[in-house]
Amino acid sequence: MKVLDSLATSKKTSSVIDVQGVWKKFRIYHERNQSLKEIILRGKRADYEELWALKDVSFSIPQGMTLGIVGENGSGKSTLLKILARILKPNKGSFVVNGKVSALLELGAGFHPELTGRENIYLNGSILGLSQREIRDRFDEIVEFSELERFIDTPVKSYSSGMYLRLGFAVAVSVDPDVLLIDEILAVGDEAFQRKCSDKIFDFKNRGKTIVLVSHGLEAVRSICDEAIWLHEGEIQARDEARKVVDLYLNKVNEEEQQRAGRGGEEQHLGTRVGSREVEITKVAFCDLDGKERDCFQTGQGFVVRIYYRAHQSIDKPVFGVAIYRSDGTHVTGPNTRLHRLEIETVSGEGCVEYVVDSLPLLPGTYLFSAAIYDYACLHPYDHHEKMYTFRILPSGEEEFYGVVQIPCAWRHVKEKP
Amino acid sequence: MLEKVRELYKYRELLANLVKRELKVKYKRSVLGFFWSLLNPLFTMLVFTFVFAFVLRIPPPENAWGLSSFPMFLLCALLPWNFFSLSLGSSVGSIVGNSNLIRKIYFPREILPTSLTLANLINFFLECLVLFLFLAILGYPFYLYLPFLLPILFIELLFVIGMALIFSFLNVYFRDVEHFVGIILMIWFYATPVIYPFSMIPVEWRGLPIQSILKLNPMTALALCYRDVLYFCRMPDLSLLLYTGLLSLVVLIVAYLLFKRYEPFFAEEV
Ligand SMILES: Nc1ncnc2c1ncn2[C@@H]1O[C@H](COP(=O)(O)OP(=O)(O)O)[C@@H](O)[C@H]1O
Ligand SMILES: [Mg+2]
Numbered sequence: 001m002k003v004l005d006s007l008a009t010s011k012k013t014s015s016v017i018d019v020q021g022v023w024k025k026f027r028i029y030h031e032r033n034q035s036l037k038e039i040i041l042r043g044k045r046a047d048y049e050e051l052w053a054l055k056d057v058s059f060s061i062p063q064g065m066t067l068g069i070v071g072e073n074g075s076g077k078s079t080l081l082k083i084l085a086r087i088l089k090p091n092k093g094s095f096v097v098n099g100k101v102s103a104l105l106e107l108g109a110g111f112h113p114e115l116t117g118r119e120n121i122y123l124n125g126s127i128l129g130l131s132q133r134e135i136r137d138r139f140d141e142i143v144e145f146s147e148l149e150r151f152i153d154t155p156v157k158s159y160s161s162g163m164y165l166r167l168g169f170a171v172a173v174s175v176d177p178d179v180l181l182i183d184e185i186l187a188v189g190d191e192a193f194q195r196k197c198s199d200k201i202f203d204f205k206n207r208g209k210t211i212v213l214v215s216h217g218l219e220a221v222r223s224i225c226d227e228a229i230w231l232h233e234g235e236i237q238a239r240d241e242a243r244k245v246v247d248l249y250l251n252k253v254n255e256e257e258q259q260r261a262g263r264g265g266e267e268q269h270l271g272t273r274v275g276s277r278e279v280e281i282t283k284v285a286f287c288d289l290d291g292k293e294r295d296c297f298q299t300g301q302g303f304v305v306r307i308y309y310r311a312h313q314s315i316d317k318p319v320f321g322v323a324i325y326r327s328d329g330t331h332v333t334g335p336n337t338r339l340h341r342l343e344i345e346t347v348s349g350e351g352c353v354e355y356v357v358d359s360l361p362l363l364p365g366t367y368l369f370s371a372a373i374y375d376y377a378c379l380h381p382y383d384h385h386e387k388m389y390t391f392r393i394l395p396s397g398e399e400e401f402y403g404v405v406q407i408p409c410a411w412r413h414v415k416e417k418p
Numbered sequence: 419m420l421e422k423v424r425e426l427y428k429y430r431e432l433l434a435n436l437v438k439r440e441l442k443v444k445y446k447r448s449v450l451g452f453f454w455s456l457l458n459p460l461f462t463m464l465v466f467t468f469v470f471a472f473v474l475r476i477p478p479p480e481n482a483w484g485l486s487s488f489p490m491f492l493l494c495a496l497l498p499w500n501f502f503s504l505s506l507g508s509s510v511g512s513i514v515g516n517s518n519l520i521r522k523i524y525f526p527r528e529i530l531p532t533s534l535t536l537a538n539l540i541n542f543f544l545e546c547l548v549l550f551l552f553l554a555i556l557g558y559p560f561y562l563y564l565p566f567l568l569p570i571l572f573i574e575l576l577f578v579i580g581m582a583l584i585f586s587f588l589n590v591y592f593r594d595v596e597h598f599v600g601i602i603l604m605i606w607f608y609a610t611p612v613i614y615p616f617s618m619i620p621v622e623w624r625g626l627p628i629q630s631i632l633k634l635n636p637m638t639a640l641a642l643c644y645r646d647v648l649y650f651c652r653m654p655d656l657s658l659l660l661y662t663g664l665l666s667l668v669v670l671i672v673a674y675l676l677f678k679r680y681e682p683f684f685a686e687e688v
Contacts, residue, residue: 089682109522
């Protein structure tokens with residue numbers, strides 16, 4: 001408590017963010033198909049369930065504090081940030097945010113692929129509320145931070161995902177906000193980018209700005225944040241020094257993990273699962289070409305993996321991917337729908353994506369299987385089941401036996417040099 | 419309402435930038451881009467002239483100077499109609515289509531349909547310049563009452579923005595509105611005297627004052643006013659203009675109220 005007191009006195013006084021009894025409700029539609037036609041035919045709007053994503057959340061943040069928010073997926077962290085950013089409106093309760101707010105919810109949202117980096121800086125800057133003059137003044141800084149000097153007049157559709165992220169981040173922080181809201185962006189991009197981001201965040205912190213940080217990286221929360229809030233199913237479970245809250249939260253997570261391991265079969269325990277779960281993988285099934293489910297195959301047989309999903313909201317352009325590892329960890333393959341040009345416009349509700357291999361080239365052994373759904377940039381995992389599934393290839397006696405795969409081939413004996 | 423205007427003013431640069439984006443993407447930066455965009459009304463004019471003036475023999479009315487030309491008669495109403503229908507057609511999906519922005523960033527949502535309407539307005543201006551050129555070459559003294567074009571244009575702009583807002587809003591809650599708009603616009607087009615002179619409509623039909631009823635259609639009123647100024651080179655019917663102005667204001671206020679009430683929930687509905 002002592003630490004808290006001293007923090008409170010040193011960082012001082014009036015609160016920049018004050019949230020009072022905020023409730024937020026979402027409607028989950030059973031069919032996403034709301035249309036005039038339906039209403040005319042059935043005389044009512046689509047059925048829906050109500051879900052309280054935030055229940056009576058109250059807290060305040062003094063000037064200059066960095067507050068972390070931790071909690072499981074679906075606990076309402078993003079919803080809370082979106083309310084603070086005025087994107088969502090609470091159903092009950094009130095909140096005040098004093099000062100200019102910049103929300104880093106998704107980097108580069110609003111970039112237009114056909115426009116150049118330069119044009120997008122102006123466009124995105126003005127979406128974030130900057131005036132032309134302010135953007136002009138900060139232009140060089142933005143370009144320098146994003147390291148895109150040479151590409152600034154190229155359309156952003158030709159940017160790599162790293163370039164895209166850097167530009168998005170650079171524009172967002174150039175707003176020079178009093179309050180910075182950050183959701184999970186430390187989880188994307190490469191090492192260098194993440195370092196750059198956290199440097200910038202520390203820079204903001206040192207300049208006495210107020211920051212709210214949502215992160216899965218509990219280490220980041222521990223090291224950057226002064227205090228933290230633990231959200232659980234839309235309610236504040238704890239609010240204390242960041243270190244303590246993270247420990248509390250970790251304890252709870254570990255406990256649950258153990259319970260689950262005790263109860264469930266080993267299949268459940270296998271592998272790891274990450275993602276924000278707006279769309280979830282509900283089942284992964286291995287089948288033969290006739291659609292019969294099985295988990296043993298032979299080299300050269302047909303192999304179909306069905307990835308069943310359930311989308312809790314409609315998601316645009318998701319990318320489904322799989323990966324196959326040999327039991328010793330060798331990564332054999334990792335294709336995805338984007339690589340193979342299957343454009344899935346939107347998913348909503350339930351459905352299934354099939355990964356079809358006409359003739360499986362794998363040699364006998366045990367294989368681990370991952371399935372994942374990512375956003376179009378392949379940066380943000382919606383649901384990633386890493387090595388959570390296994391299947392086996394049984395020997396038939398006809399296949400090769402050196403190596404990992406059997407590559408279709410032919411041998412020729414050529415007497416003269418060709 | 420004042421508050422809204424102030425907020426929109428604060429975001430005026432975003433509005434300008436979105437309009438620029440729209441035009442840039444549309445013309446793909448090519449100088450020829452704009453000329454290509456002129457081809458569409460030009461070809462429509464040729465086709466309609468062929469079908470309605472040549473085949474069906476709809477006679478273009480004569481103005482007080484004894485001038486008559488079906489293509490000019492057509493264009494004077496077709497260009498304002500196109501401004502309306504293209505704006506509505508592109509705006510209706512603008513909120514749902516930018517869900518990615520709306521779910522991630524706060525800004526006044528009405529900027530999206532408004533920016534598309536303004537981009538179409540600029541297009542309309544450019545087309546008007548070409549029309550003026552044609553009229554001048556053919557010797558129409560359209561400049562006589564040209565100042566009246568300003569209030570007419572302004573009223574049409576209010577009406578179009580209001581309609582664009584209302585339809586883009588409806589489309590958030592009923593996704594098939596986007597598909598209905600095409601049909602509505604088609605019916606509306608034929609109900610508006612674009613390809614035929616309004617005078618061809620009987621004043622009365624089975625006891626119904628059909629002409630007066632059709633004049634309630636604000637697009638009819640606007641088409642008549644545009645034609646008065648540009649084609650007949652005379653004073654537009656001011657009572658008709660007043661009626662349209664009031665109606666446009668009502669439409670805009672309805673749009674404003676709908677947005678005020680529902681806009682905060684767009685982020686979770688799109
Ligand atoms: N737009 C939406 N429509 C319906 N439900 C939503 C929407 N956004 C979030 N939810 C639901 O609200 C809950 C909280 O979500 P979220 O705030 O994204 O959690 P977190 O960021 O902590 O993972 C989840 O159950 C999620 O499914
Ligand atoms: Mg989240």
